[in-house]
Every structure is written in structure tokens, then in C-alpha cells.
Amino acid sequence: MTHSTKQHLIEAGLRMLLERGYNGLGIEALLTETGIPKGSFYHHFKDKEDFALQVVDAYMAQVHAGLDACLQDLERPPLARVRLFFELTQQAYREQGYMGCLLGGLGQELSGVSEAFRRKIEACFAAIAGRMATCLEEARQRRELPAECDARELADLLVDCWEGAALRSRLRRDPASLTAMLAFYLRSVASVGTGAEA
Incomplete structure (x- = not known):
């Protein structure tokens, strides 16, 4: 019961x-929304900041589960795994009404x-970028990316671009920014890889 009370608070808080x-x-x-008494909240969390930081941890557990499901799918080539993760993330944003990324929102x-x-x-x-870099490095090893590229730099750029597009998507309540950004990034990466092989 204790675990479910904490989980209920975290899910509502997210x-x-x-x-x-x-x-x-x-x-x-939050307590009104969940019907949980104040004493139970302070049993699990020191204060509002501690609560929000634990919500971020729970959010990241979901993100890592999504990364695991996509990036460890060895039936797909590496760049297709990366695309799948972001497409599923975009779908989640849509289901949430384009509220965007919790990390980006709180970070701003x-x-x-x-x-x-x-x-x-x-x-x-x-x-997140580290997980992406591992997959992009696999793409480099498979010669889908040029040998001289830096997978970590590409991963950092991908996360940066995605977060900017997520903000625009939230502002517009529309997925167009996310769709365009992902297509542009993957097309650019793929064309660099093709150019390296030529």
C-alpha cells in the first residue's frame, strides 16, 4: 500500500x-487530485522540490524503458531504432495533448x-544522449555514418534539436515541428553517410 500511494502521487504529479x-x-x-492526506505526502517526500525531483526520476525510468525497447531491437538497423524511439515519443506527446517533454519544460x-x-x-x-551515441556509434561501425564522425556530438545535437522542436510543438499544439526536425536530422545524417561511402 505504501508503494502504491507514492506511485499514485508521482503519476499525478507527472x-x-x-x-x-x-x-x-x-x-x-495534488492532494485534492489524488485524495491522499498531507501526512502521507510528507512521509514519502521531504518537500515539493524533493517530490518534483523524484517525479523526474520516474519520468526518466519511462524514457529508459523506451530507449531499451527501441535501441536494443537488433532486428532494425541503428538509425531505424533511433527514428522509432522518437516517433514513439512523438506519439506519447500527442496522447498527452502536446504537453511536450517534462525535462525541457522544467529545465526552461x-x-x-x-x-x-x-x-x-x-x-x-x-x-539520453549517451544512449543515442551508442546506437549512432554502431551505425558508424556499420559504415552507415562516416568513419570520422563523432557519435556523441551527433547524439547531443539530436537531443538539442528534439527539445527545441518539442517546445515548438507544445506552443503550436501540433506535431509538425517534431516531424520536420526528425526527418531533417535523419536525412542529413543519412546523406553524410552516403557521401562518405561514395
Whole structure:
């Protein structure tokens, strides 16, 4: 029961943080939404910041599960695995009403005022880029990318571009920015690879 109470709070908090941001999330509103008493909240979390940081951890667990499902699918070539992850992420954004990426939203809101959030969110982006870099390095080893390319730089650029497109998608409530960005990135990477083989 204790675990499910905490999980219920985290799941509700994730939805509310996506919709309202950190500063718009009130603990009382969270407790009303979940029907959980205040004492139970403070049994699991020191304060609002601790709660939000644990929500980020839960969000990242979902992200890593998605990365595992896509990037470890050895039936697909590496670049197709990368594409699949972002296509499924875009589908999740659509189902959530284009609320975008929790990391991007909190990073924009809090990185200038909270060192704890700045470090946490940067570490999350670095972890995602690291997973992508491993897959892109496999593409390089398979000569789908030129031998001289830096897989980590390509991965960092991909995450940076995706986060910018996710923001535009949220602003527009439309997937066009995400679709265009992903197509442009993969087309550019593929053309570089083709040029290297020529």
C-alpha cells in the first residue's frame, strides 16, 4: 500500500507538472487530485522540490524503458531504432495533448533559479544522449555514418534539436515541428553517410 500511494502521487504529479509547471503545481491541489492526506505526502517526500525531483526520476525510468525497447531491437538497423524511439515519443506527446517533454519544460522554468534542477535535468539529457551515441556509434561501425564522425556530438545535437522542436510543438499544439526536425536530422545524417561511402 505504501508503494502504491507514492506511485499514485508521482503519476499525478507527472501529469500536473506537464500541464502547470513546477511553480504552478500546488501540493494542496495534488492532494485534492489524488485524495491522499498531507501526512502521507510528507512521509514519502521531504518537500515539493524533493517530490518534483523524484517525479523526474520516474519520468526518466519511462524514457529508459523506451530507449531499451527501441535501441536494443537488433532486428532494425541503428538509425531505424533511433527514428522509432522518437516517433514513439512523438506519439506519447500527442496522447498527452502536446504537453511536450517534462525535462525541457522544467529545465526552461527552473535551470536559472535552482542548481539542483539544473544538474538533474542536464544529467538526464546527457544520459539520453549517451544512449543515442551508442546506437549512432554502431551505425558508424556499420559504415552507415562516416568513419570520422563523432557519435556523441551527433547524439547531443539530436537531443538539442528534439527539445527545441518539442517546445515548438507544445506552443503550436501540433506535431509538425517534431516531424520536420526528425526527418531533417535523419536525412542529413543519412546523406553524410552516403557521401562518405561514395
